[in-house]
Amino acid sequence: MPEQQPTTGPAAAAWPARSVDWQDGAIVIIDQTALPAEHRVLRLTTCAEVVDAIARLAVRGAPALGVVGALGVAQSAARHSTNGRTDEAAVRAEADRIAHARPTAVNLSWGVRRALARLPEGPSAVLDEALELLATDERTNREASRRAADLVLELTSRRPLRLLTHCNTGRLATAAWGTALGTVRELWQRGAVAEVLACETRPLLQGSRLTAWELAEAGIPHRVCVDSAAAFAMARGMVDCVLVGADRITANGDVANKIGTYAHAIAAARHGIPFVVVAPESTIDPSLASGAEITVEERDGGEVTSFGGTRVVPAGCATFNPAFDVTPADLVSAVVTEERVVTAART
Numbered sequence: 001m002p003e004q005q006p007t008t009g010p011a012a013a014a015w016p017a018r019s020v021d022w023q024d025g026a027i028v029i030i031d032q033t034a035l036p037a038e039h040r041v042l043r044l045t046t047c048a049e050v051v052d053a054i055a056r057l058a059v060r061g062a063p064a065l066g067v068v069g070a071l072g073v074a075q076s077a078a079r080h081s082t083n084g085r086t087d088e089a090a091v092r093a094e095a096d097r098i099a100h101a102r103p104t105a106v107n108l109s110w111g112v113r114r115a116l117a118r119l120p121e122g123p124s125a126v127l128d129e130a131l132e133l134l135a136t137d138e139r140t141n142r143e144a145s146r147r148a149a150d151l152v153l154e155l156t157s158r159r160p161l162r163l164l165t166h167c168n169t170g171r172l173a174t175a176a177w178g179t180a181l182g183t184v185r186e187l188w189q190r191g192a193v194a195e196v197l198a199c200e201t202r203p204l205l206q207g208s209r210l211t212a213w214e215l216a217e218a219g220i221p222h223r224v225c226v227d228s229a230a231a232f233a234m235a236r237g238m239v240d241c242v243l244v245g246a247d248r249i250t251a252n253g254d255v256a257n258k259i260g261t262y263a264h265a266i267a268a269a270r271h272g273i274p275f276v277v278v279a280p281e282s283t284i285d286p287s288l289a290s291g292a293e294i295t296v297e298e299r300d301g302g303e304v305t306s307f308g309g310t311r312v313v314p315a316g317c318a319t320f321n322p323a324f325d326v327t328p329a330d331l332v333s334a335v336v337t338e339e340r341v342v343t344a345a346r347t
């Protein structure tokens, strides 16, 4: 079991500034399974703890997974080094377990690979690399958010804006700041946001549990809606722009993101609403030609058959529980990274 540091009272005072951090050889994360009811910090020190935290979404969100993956390899390299010698095979085996803890977000294997590339130089070099990824994550997200905010203001005319978002792409999903939700923060700081509609994001409620929590923390006006209310909100003229993150973007611009994203993209296209994806360059996977090649994680049916601890599906009923879907490039107005704005067919 990872060491737990429960906190009580208002979160901001007692919490680490970063959602993922490094302290005395431990990976320190905010336990995202416990929010918003409980404010809990976990210290991960073993490979099993890292893999478990990733698999059960105690730490989640593509950029956060990249950083945790790299730090996990750094811990492994330190554990398997004695007297100036590193058992590289042991480190590579643990790195492989971490990289495969979840399959869809390319950032996880990217972070692991970045750290592993320094293994021949020894454990300190591996840690340096992981800490570099941790340090750059916030800068990257802020730069992508600035570019995305500029673009959103170009693509829309109404002020202030009514924005719709899905899942959680904020400081919890990254080491700090966020991607799509970072863009919301940036627009809010520019005085350009009237309201955010946060889709609840069935089945694990990253939108209502985490995004609403972050928006409240930042003082940004918001409402939570069920995922299936999004198209109706667009039809009623309540949404000026849809902003989402990504777990993997293929060479042709297809975007894997939290299940439900594709439906929002279809609805946005139907209503002529810009659909903007904000993600770091590390989420782009040029090795895959299109979204058809993406491995989409399918999660346990228990996430669907129960709600709030109550069984809501007849006993024995089978489930289909993909954690992600793929939005085709032609439904995406633009993908914005820290380096560029890639506009596709729809704009």
Ligand SMILES: CSC[C@@H](O)[C@@H](O)C(=O)COP(=O)(O)O
Residues within 6 Å of the ligand: 057, 060, 061, 062, 063, 105, 166, 167, 168, 169, 170, 173, 174, 178, 179, 180, 206, 244, 245, 246, 247, 257, 258, 259, 323
């Ligand atoms: C900046 S986070 C981008 C994506 O990782 C996010 O939208 C998402 O789909 C996360 O899914 P999750 O299953 O909660 O890890």
